[in-house]
Amino acid sequence: MDVNEIIKPENLVYGKPRLMNDNAMHYCPGCSHGVVHKLVAEVIEDMGMEENAIGIAPVGCAVFAYNYIDIDWLEAAHGRAPAIATAVKRLNPSKMVFTYQGDGDLAAIGTAETIHACNRGENIVIIFINNGIYGMTGGQMAPTTLEGMVTSTCPYGRNVELNGYPLKISDLVAQLDGACYVTRQSVHTPAAVRKAKKALRQAFENSMNHKGASLVEIVSTCNSGWKMTPDQANKWMEQHMFEKYPLGDLKNE
Amino acid sequence: MAKIKGAVVVNNDRCKGCELCVVACPADVLALQPKEVNDKGYHYAYMKNPDNCIGCASCGLVCPDGCITIYKVKL
Numbered sequence: 001m002d003v004n005e006i007i008k009p010e011n012l013v014y015g016k017p018r019l020m021n022d023n024a025m026h027y028c029p030g031c032s033h034g035v036v037h038k039l040v041a042e043v044i045e046d047m048g049m050e051e052n053a054i055g056i057a058p059v060g061c062a063v064f065a066y067n068y069i070d071i072d073w074l075e076a077a078h079g080r081a082p083a084i085a086t087a088v089k090r091l092n093p094s095k096m097v098f099t100y101q102g103d104g105d106l107a108a109i110g111t112a113e114t115i116h117a118c119n120r121g122e123n124i125v126i127i128f129i130n131n132g133i134y135g136m137t138g139g140q141m142a143p144t145t146l147e148g149m150v151t152s153t154c155p156y157g158r159n160v161e162l163n164g165y166p167l168k169i170s171d172l173v174a175q176l177d178g179a180c181y182v183t184r185q186s187v188h189t190p191a192a193v194r195k196a197k198k199a200l201r202q203a204f205e206n207s208m209n210h211k212g213a214s215l216v217e218i219v220s221t222c223n224s225g226w227k228m229t230p231d232q233a234n235k236w237m238e239q240h241m242f243e244k245y246p247l248g249d250l251k252n253e
Numbered sequence: 254m255a256k257i258k259g260a261v262v263v264n265n266d267r268c269k270g271c272e273l274c275v276v277a278c279p280a281d282v283l284a285l286q287p288k289e290v291n292d293k294g295y296h297y298a299y300m301k302n303p304d305n306c307i308g309c310a311s312c313g314l315v316c317p318d319g320c321i322t323i324y325k326v327k328l
Contacts, residue, residue, distance in 0.1 A: 001258055006326050028278060187315070193314045231276050
């Protein structure tokens with residue numbers, strides 16, 4: 001059978017989600033951000049919430065998220081996305097409000113906002129992209145950088161005596177009574193992508209059911225910052241990142 | 254046994270040649286163009302062995318730029 005006979009609308013299995021628009025993404029080739037954007041667009045589309053979803057874009061690589069997913073967005077100051085999401089959700093309880101943040105945004109400058117928003121049990125979803133590095137600014141050390149990991153500001157590897165230990169912010173949030181769902185996922189294989197999509201769906205449903213704050217951490221790669229090919233970065237993540245940041249649900253109430 | 258045959262369409266302009274789809278493909282269908290590049294200068298992905306495709310959508314799921322569309326028929 002010829003390929004052209006197969007390529008017909010009725011045989012479609014998978015394609016770019018409808019909510020993802022045609023703007024070319026500025027992310028580096030192989031960046032995990034693209035996959036997570038796609039999942040967010042798919043989940044919102046599946047839930048039929050495109051008119052009611054409001055995203056809060058962070059500062060970092062994902063700052064232009066509002067260019068790529070066709071829903072309403074707000075842009076927050078560095079780290080303040082959960083504070084803005086709190087306001088949006090309290091004023092519009094019928095809207096589905098989520099923040100999309102990286103580790104420099106959420107785990108460094110925004111630690112206080114994140115922890116207090118979760119502790120207050122705000123009905124928001126926090127999507128946390130953890131790649132252990134400040135990607136946008138040139139691969140500097142982040143709080144989540146692994147022990148011994150080489151970045152541009154710790155060229156001999158992170159030294160815990162000097163720089164402290166990697167911050168496991170999801171484990172911190174899981175201790176809080178206001179958080180109802182804390183999970184850690186990844187998007188490096190097709191199976192992991194499917195699981196991450198389920199986790200996102202559950203988090204969004206929790207927020208609409210007013211169960212409390214949900215945090216979905218996605219352990220990701222930054223192949224440019226890590227100075228690897230996308231495939232090597234995925235393998236490095238499996239070997240090293242998952243040891244410190246094991247996948248799975250940390251809290252599910 | 255019913256045979257399944259799939260086809261992959263890559264949006265050449267959007268593809269950044271990250272090779273994640275090539276790695277994810279269980280049937281060794283995809284490869285990057287060895288010489289040709291798109292407008293941005295990336296070696297985009299293409300179906301090297303179109304007969305092997307089973308339409309499993311693994312390539313589409315891991316594609317960060319959403320440039321892969323998958324079709325499938327049962328023969």
